[in-house]
Amino acid sequence: MTCAAETIRDLPLAHGSLDRAAHRRREPGLLDALLSDPATRVLELVGGTVEVVGTDGELSLHQRPPVPADRHRLAVFLGQDDGGPAHVAVVGDPVDEGDPRSWRGLRQVATVLDDREAGMLATALALTNWHAAHTHCPRCGHATTPEQAGWVRRCGHDGSEHYPRTDVAVIMSVTDADDRLLLARGAEWPEGRFSVLAGFLEPGESLEAAVAREVREEVGLEVGDVTFLGNQPWPFPTSLMVGFTARAVGSAIELDGDELAEAFWVTREGLAERIADGRVLVSSRMSISHRLMERWYGQRLPTTGEWRPARS
Template identity: 60%
Template sequence: MGRPAETLANVTLAGSGLDRRAELRTDRHLLGRLLAVPDTRVLELRGDRVAADEGPDGARLRLRPPEASDGGRLAVFLGADARDVMYVGVVGDPLPHEDGAGGSGPATGGEGDGLVTLRHVAADLDDLEAGMFATLLALANWHRSHGHCARCGAATQPQQSGWVRRCTNEGSEHYPRTDVAVIMSVVDEQDRLLMAQGAGWGTGRYSVLAGFLEPGESLAQAVAREVREEVGLEVFDVQYLGDQPWPFPTSLMVGFTARADSGALRLQESEIADARWFTRDEVRAGVADGSLAVSSRLSISRRLVEHWLGHEITGVR
């Protein structure tokens, strides 16, 4: 596996801007002190949404000072910015149509409340705010699904400023998990791009192939296995292009390009409804007339297509 001189640019959620200040997390009084200081900026998550304001120049999260009720909520120390402003995320009450499990729902609150999902707004945020939203969402998703110890089944409690859960029975510590997935633009000898339609996606929606890393596997091996399983092709010249945190619920997407000889595609019917090779002209024409639906500009899959295409896809959010 190689690393090309040119990697993906402007991958949403992959930028920096927040200093996580991990050395402060072990201070058991940290969250209490920060939530008692009006200068602390709080990002409140409700379900999978936060409050934001959208304008012609982008979007801004609606951060607020601490409130008295924050002390009884799940809170996470997110870090500090270059001006040493401290940021805390809190998980607020679920929305009326949710049960607290963080459902996906519509992209906005739907009642003029200004609540938005990360999918809807991340590409319009600056690196600092996009990173805060992604971090809080991923940690909240992890906390929601790890309320009990995997070893004995007893309840766990948040520790280390929201970055660890400890078993209340035998004291074992449990750390946030990240599920690694590979995503790849496969190109043939005619420089055509392979894209597939997932089962249940509907007509016209195509994307590059992707799949999760398995235990004992290298990233390049995962790329080769996923392509072989999903479309029956052998790949070579696997090269890293970039990566992206993907908190849906707690993943990391690692992007690659690879080459394959064109041939008969053998589709994994349980996963793939259709797959085909696209020329650049076909992609441009399909996007222009609406017959081809590509991934949103939030996703690294869109950046992989644009990297092969040679320019950004405009006019499609």
């Protein structure tokens, strides 16, 4: 594996600047103290969304003082800069359908928030997703409870500690000898939604080996010249996307018949045409998949062909 001379440096979610202040997590009663302090800034998540304020072009996270109900909710200490307030994320109750506040998902606001707030929201979402999926001990099956300000869960039966997990995935823009880009549609994706290939790292595997294996498994191609381009936290639910380019040896595609519904090679002109007429919908510019495609394309992709989920 090599590293590109010019990596992708402006990936959303990848430049959070809040000091996580990890040394404070073991302080006894930290969350109780912070949630009793009106100076604490609370980021409330409801169904994976957060309240935002401002106009669509200049949105920011709404962070409020603590309320009494927060002390009975799942809470996570996000961090604290020197001399600044502490930041805590809480999982709130469902809101009424007529709630006048503006609630948005991370995909909707990642490219509008500043780096600090986007990183804060990504951390909060990844941690709360992990808590929701790990309520019981994998060793004995008994219930676990949060500790260390939300950064650990402990089993009440065997005392074992469990830490937040991050699932590492590789994502790669694969090109052929004619510098065409390989695009694919997942078997469960809607018609027209396409992206570059991706897959999870397996135990005992290097990143470059995962790139080669995933391409081989999904489209039957061998690749070389695997080059690292950048990485991005991806809290859907708890992943880290590690981006690469790779050069295919040959161009004959053999679909795996399981994970992919279709795949094809495309030129730059062909991609522009397919986006313009709606045959190809790509992920939003917040994602590393979009940036990998954009790097190959040589300029910003047309935005008329972006696929966006409704809320998250």
